[in-house]
Amino acid sequence: MGTVPALPYGRPLTRADLETMPDDGHRYELVDGVLLVSPSPRPVHQRAVARLLVALQAHCPKELEVLPAPVDVVLDESTVIIPDLVIGRVEDFSEMNLPVAPVLAVEVLSKSTWRFDLTVKRARLEAAGCLNYWIVDPNLESPSLRCWALRAEGYVEVASATGEEIVEIVEPFPVRLSPADLVHPYRRAG
Numbered sequence: 396m397g398t399v400p401a402l403p404y405g406r407p408l409t410r411a412d413l414e415t416m417p418d419d420g421h422r423y424e425l426v427d428g429v430l431l432v433s434p435s436p437r438p439v440h441q442r443a444v445a446r447l448l449v450a451l452q453a454h455c456p457k458e459l460e461v462l463p464a465p466v467d468v469v470l471d472e473s474t475v476i477i478p479d480l481v482i483g484r485v486e487d488f489s490e491m492n493l494p495v496a497p498v499l500a501v502e503v504l505s506k507s508t509w510r511f512d513l514t515v516k517r518a519r520l521e522a523a524g525c526l527n528y529w530i531v532d533p534n535l536e537s538p539s540l541r542c543w544a545l546r547a548e549g550y551v552e553v554a555s556a557t558g559e560e561i562v563e564i565v566e567p568f569p570v571r572l573s574p575a576d577l578v579h580p581y582r583r584a585g
Contacts, residue, residue: 402430409472422465426515428473433508436479439533443503443577444479447531450577451482454570459498460485467492468500470523476516479503482527482567496523498567503531517543521550527567531577538574542566 403412407428416423424431436444444463451461465477469492478500483493500520502512512530520528528550532539539557543550544566556562559575 407473410469410475413467413475422477424477425473425475426519431511433505436503436505439535439578440479440503440505442580443531443533443538444501446577447480447501447503447572450570450572451480454568455482456568458485459483459567460488468497469494470496470519474519474523476500476519478516478520496520496525498525499527499529500525501529501531503533505533517550521545531574533578535578538578540572540574540577 402408408425408430409428410425413423413425413430420435422433422435424433448461448463455461459482461480461482464479464481466481467475467477468481469475475492478497480499480501481493481497482499483495483497487493487495497520500516502508502516504512517528524545526545527542529540529542532541537558540555540562541552542554542562542564544553545551553566554562554564556572556574559573561571561573563569563571
């Protein structure tokens with residue numbers, strides 16, 4: 396395990412400070428110069444990310460690329476976030492990160508980050524011009540998916556589904572999804 400380096404005192408952190416963080420299994424993000432650290436995700440979280448990745452890749456046009464975390468999305472020098480899944484224009488990705496607002500950012504809620512994902516991250520992505528923002532709630536009793544698209548007045552909910560419902564999403568490209576299919580373990584035949 397790496398050791399967290401001494402952080403500067405008396406000033407907001409920057410992207411350069413973030414690059415000194417260890418590769419220790421934690422997720423390090425920066426919002427308005429404030430360092431946020433979250434633990435490794437749980438299996439149901441990763442299941443939702445993996446299944447969503449497969450579903451989106453199957454329909455993704457060639458000018459866009461779908462990538463799972465960790466991919467740094469640099470919104471400015473003091474805000475670097477890591478969505479659970481990100482879609483960006485192929486030409487916008489650098490070798491190190493996505494230095495512009497994504498076409499789509501997706502967060503799968505967890506107990507430790509749900510408030511942050513629904514408020515701060517959503518607001519920062521909206522202000523940066525991220526065209527689409529989705530939230531997956533992996534609650535096995537009642538999984539859900541909510542999708543927002545950026546309009547002149549800000550994010551507007553354009554689709555949602557709960558449980559076994561199938562939602563047809565058209566932005567950023569057409570795809571059909573069911574929240575239950577994203578989170579429930581496959582049943583083995585036999």
